[in-house]
Amino acid sequence: MNSVTNVIICGTGGQGILLASEILCAAAIAAGNDVKKSEVHGMAQRGGSVSSHVRFGEKIYSPLVEKGNADLILAMEKLEGLRWVPYLAPGGKLVACDLEINPMTVNTGEAVYPDVDAMMKEKGVPVTMVPAMEVARALGNMKVVNVALLGAVSPHLPIDAEYWREAIKQRVPGKFLEVNLQAFDRGRELGSDT
Amino acid sequence: MGKRLNEITEGTLFLSGNEAVARGAWEAGVHFATGYPGTPSTEILETIGKEYLEIKAQWAPNEKVGMEVLAGASFAGARVLTAMKHVGLNVAADPLYTLSYIGATGGIVIISADDPGMHSSQNEQDNRLMGRAAKVVILEPSDSQEAKDMVGEALRISEEFDTPVLLRMTTRICHSKSLVKVGPRIEVPVKGYKTDIKKRIPIPAHARDMHSKVEKRLLVLAEWGAASPLNRIEKGDPSLGVITGGVSYQYVKEACPEASVLKIGMSNPLPWNLVEKFLGMVDRVVFVEENDPYLEETVKARFLIEADGKNVIPLEGELNPEIVREALKPGTGMQSTWRGFDLPGRPPALCPGCPHRGAFYSLSRLGAGATGDIGCYTLGLMPPYNALETTVCMGASIGVLSGIENAEGRKGIKRLVAAIGESTFVHSGITGLIDMVYNGNTGTVMIMDNGLTAMTGGQENPTTGRNLRGEKAPVLDLEELVKACGVRIVRVVDPHDLDEMRKVFEEELAREELSVIITRRPCVMKYRPVRRTVAVVDTEKCVGCRQCMKLGCPAISWDNGHPVISEFLCWPRCNLCVQVCPVDAISKDMEGDE
Numbered sequence: 184m185n186s187v188t189n190v191i192i193c194g195t196g197g198q199g200i201l202l203a204s205e206i207l208c209a210a211a212i213a214a215g216n217d218v219k220k221s222e223v224h225g226m227a228q229r230g231g232s233v234s235s236h237v238r239f240g241e242k243i244y245s246p247l248v249e250k251g252n253a254d255l256i257l258a259m260e261k262l263e264g265l266r267w268v269p270y271l272a273p274g275g276k277l278v279a280c281d282l283e284i285n286p287m288t289v290n291t292g293e294a295v296y297p298d299v300d301a302m303m304k305e306k307g308v309p310v311t312m313v314p315a316m317e318v319a320r321a322l323g324n325m326k327v328v329n330v331a332l333l334g335a336v337s338p339h340l341p342i343d344a345e346y347w348r349e350a351i352k353q354r355v356p357g358k359f360l361e362v363n364l365q366a367f368d369r370g371r372e373l374g375s376d377t
Numbered sequence: 378m379g380k381r382l383n384e385i386t387e388g389t390l391f392l393s394g395n396e397a398v399a400r401g402a403w404e405a406g407v408h409f410a411t412g413y414p415g416t417p418s419t420e421i422l423e424t425i426g427k428e429y430l431e432i433k434a435q436w437a438p439n440e441k442v443g444m445e446v447l448a449g450a451s452f453a454g455a456r457v458l459t460a461m462k463h464v465g466l467n468v469a470a471d472p473l474y475t476l477s478y479i480g481a482t483g484g485i486v487i488i489s490a491d492d493p494g495m496h497s498s499q500n501e502q503d504n505r506l507m508g509r510a511a512k513v514v515i516l517e518p519s520d521s522q523e524a525k526d527m528v529g530e531a532l533r534i535s536e537e538f539d540t541p542v543l544l545r546m547t548t549r550i551c552h553s554k555s556l557v558k559v560g561p562r563i564e565v566p567v568k569g570y571k572t573d574i575k576k577r578i579p580i581p582a583h584a585r586d587m588h589s590k591v592e593k594r595l596l597v598l599a600e601w602g603a604a605s606p607l608n609r610i611e612k613g614d615p616s617l618g619v620i621t622g623g624v625s626y627q628y629v630k631e632a633c634p635e636a637s638v639l640k641i642g643m644s645n646p647l648p649w650n651l652v653e654k655f656l657g658m659v660d661r662v663v664f665v666e667e668n669d670p671y672l673e674e675t676v677k678a679r680f681l682i683e684a685d686g687k688n689v690i691p692l693e694g695e696l697n698p699e700i701v702r703e704a705l706k707p708g709t710g711m712q713s714t715w716r717g718f719d720l721p722g723r724p725p726a727l728c729p730g731c732p733h734r735g736a737f738y739s740l741s742r743l744g745a746g747a748t749g750d751i752g753c754y755t756l757g758l759m760p761p762y763n764a765l766e767t768t769v770c771m772g773a774s775i776g777v778l779s780g781i782e783n784a785e786g787r788k789g790i791k792r793l794v795a796a797i798g799e800s801t802f803v804h805s806g807i808t809g810l811i812d813m814v815y816n817g818n819t820g821t822v823m824i825m826d827n828g829l830t831a832m833t834g835g836q837e838n839p840t841t842g843r844n845l846r847g848e849k850a851p852v853l854d855l856e857e858l859v860k861a862c863g864v865r866i867v868r869v870v871d872p873h874d875l876d877e878m879r880k881v882f883e884e885e886l887a888r889e890e891l892s893v894i895i896t897r898r899p900c901v902m903k904y905r906p907v908r909r910t911v912a913v914v915d916t917e918k919c920v921g922c923r924q925c926m927k928l929g930c931p932a933i934s935w936d937n938g939h940p941v942i943s944e945f946l947c948w949p950r951c952n953l954c955v956q957v958c959p960v961d962a963i964s965k966d967m968e969g970d971e
Contacts, residue, residue, distance in 0.1 A: 208391060209391070212391060212556070218391065218555070218556065219520075219554065220553065221549060221552065221553040222553075223417075223497075223548060223552060229725035229727070229753070230726045230931050232723040244628075244630040245628050245630075245631035245698045246549060246553035246554075246555070246624070247549070247697050247698060249631075249697070249698045249711060250711065250713050251710070251713035251714070262720060262723075263723070265718055266720055268715045269715045269716060269717050271715065286721050286722065286723040287723075287724065287726040288721050288722065288723075288724070288760075290929075290933065290935065291761050291926060291929065292935070293760065294722075295721070297721070302718065306718075
């Protein structure tokens with residue numbers, strides 16, 4: 184049986200989702216997998232919802248994850264995490280950044296930001312909230328939130344830590360490498376606790 | 378990090394479909410590439426521009442010009458490529474249809490990036506129908522490896538059979554990444570231009586012969602395609618035979634790996650012998666294709682078979698593995714534990730600091746609106762501006778404004794301007810403006826000049842002073858151009874100067890003479906802020922009037938009766954919220970903001 188791992192990374196434009204999924208793919212490739220990823224550009228820079236599907240295993244056909252099949256959803260924003268929950272597989276896991284970003288419709292008063300925590304609790308969504316903003320703040324660079332979150336999900340994916348570090352080295356410019364590796368390690372500790 | 382891709386000549390790369398097309402062009406010895414930016418095709422030219430310096434690559438002002446320059450380069454015996462989004466091919470359709478008759482001296486590959494599901498497009502047209510109507514060969518890749526390989530194959534077909542080849546991509550192919558085996562570049566010589574009037578001037582006497590040649594070419598290619606590895610039968614369970622191509626092939630393999638599959642890589646002309654063979658091998662036939670029933674109708678018309686297709690596979694929107702699974706094997710999908718939640722959407726918005734915000738805010742304060750065009754500023758339709766009222770296609774804002782005036786006189790346009798970006802104006806707005814001058818229209822055209830082609834990610838254009846490779850280029854002077862068209866009143870305004878912006882709108886809307894307003898301020902993608910300055914709210918002074926919320930700025934949210942300004946999102950050089958606050962409760966240090 185072809186064993187495939189399905190991951191969805193989601194959030195809002197400008198949060199570094201595309202870089203995070205590049206790092207995940209590079210790590211999966213380094214670990215010897217066939218990999219496909221799919222995302223839709225265009226609106227990403229304008230604050231809209233952004234998502235990236237990543238699938239890896241021995242042989243991958245569809246670049247898209249099927250509903251009910253995601254082993255892991257990494258949400259850089261809570262509401263976006265909840266939006267993708269129908270894609271979670273039984274036994275799958277949602278790892279979310281403890282962060283709320285208002286959609287424009289909430290700012291203009293047309294909509295209300297829902298009580299995401301309560302909704303997840305009520306529906307029994309298997310979620311782990313990661314204080315990735317605090318990790319980034321402690322490291323003095325708010326841009327490493329995405330890599331801290333990758334660290335937090337890394338123990339739950341069948342890719343060895345060395346491949347993750349290798350992938351970060353490949354994708355992150357030299358002067359930001361050290362802080363990103365620290366963010367990854369701190370995130371990995373937080374992720375391992377759960 | 379590090380190496381440019383043209384330094385890598387072997388191994389495996391993880392490429393998007395667009396990057397793979399660029400790679401394929403380089404490996405196949407393409408000499409010249411051109412195009413106009415359009416999602417989801419933009420990265421093809423960008424990648425060639427950045428990574429593959431052996432190819433002469435440039436942005437065209439529009440797709441038609443690109444196609445014509447391409448034709449000339451092919452006449453001179455160069456291998457050529459042009460890339461555009463699906464609606465771009467409409468603009469380039471005029472040269473395309475006749476180029477099909479003329480044929481290819483140097484190989485011609487035309488990339489059409491269709492957008493099933495309309496992720497960032499105004500329609501869902503299926504350009505396989507366009508390719509068939511133009512009687513050119515169509516190839517459809519199903520992943521990045523095929524996208525790369527098919528560029529080379531397209532050029533060989535083009536030169537051998539003297540035909541342009543359309544490579545039809547879709548968003549999911551363009552923007553999905555997969556592993557691609559790469560090789561070195563093969564250099565082919567540019568043959569050089571040779572006069573051949575009978576081949577290249579389609580006056581009726583010549584064109585009749587050309588047309589016969591085209592029809593014969595299609596018959597020969599249909600035979601050829603049956604033996605080409607572009608099309609293949611994957612033998613499986615004979616009770617279910619799926620005819621498919623493009624990304625749909627991947628969904629079929631995912632959902633139903635046991636089925637027999639006819640995988641079509643060349644969808645015009647269809648390989649009739651191979652299709653006939655496949656139909657004889659299987660019991661139930663299902664066509665799995667996105668958008669229009671192109672394969673279904675073509676095959677059914679020829680073989681008069683009973684088969685499933687658009688009765689089980691939706692015509693509208695994108696396909697995905699669960700839709701295909703449900704059609705092929707109903708009820709076997711994974712049952713999700715959770716239904717969808719009723720959540721507020723997150724539509725895109727103008728960026729914090731966006732120059733367009735000042736223009737749309739001012740229009741909406743005046744109760745005025747705009748006929749619109751294609752670009753970031755199409756977002757002017759969104760609340761709180763509700764300023765954009767029409768959009769048709771690139772350049773149409775101007776024609777639509779004139780049309781309203783032609784139908785009901787000045788009364789119809791007394792609260793409307795035409796809103797068009799500078800790149801779109803150069804693409805196809807100039808002729809609309811000339812029409813206004815020539816026919817005595819009196820409306821106001823607003824050219825929103827933010828110094829780059831923004832919606833597609835920030836490309837250079839003839840007004841920006843740089844070319845695709847980032848080298849210096851002459852600057853198209855919009856004021857002089859507009860005046861040369863015959864416009865007497867031309868006003869340039871900083872759209873973030875709200876008092877001035879409002880005054881200019883008031884005066885020009887009232888003026889019974891054609892005028893052009895150029896709103897000039899650089900896009901936030903044009904510069905990186907040296908330091909971040911953040912607007913500060915004095916909650917003691919704030920009276921909670923929500924005037925700042927009418928800016929629709931993503932950096933401003935409302936909490937506990939006052940605005941809250943995000944330190945991450947607030948953009949330097951922008952103080953619109955400071956300007957609109959009637960009680961001076963918002964302040965911002967703008968000094969040193971360069």
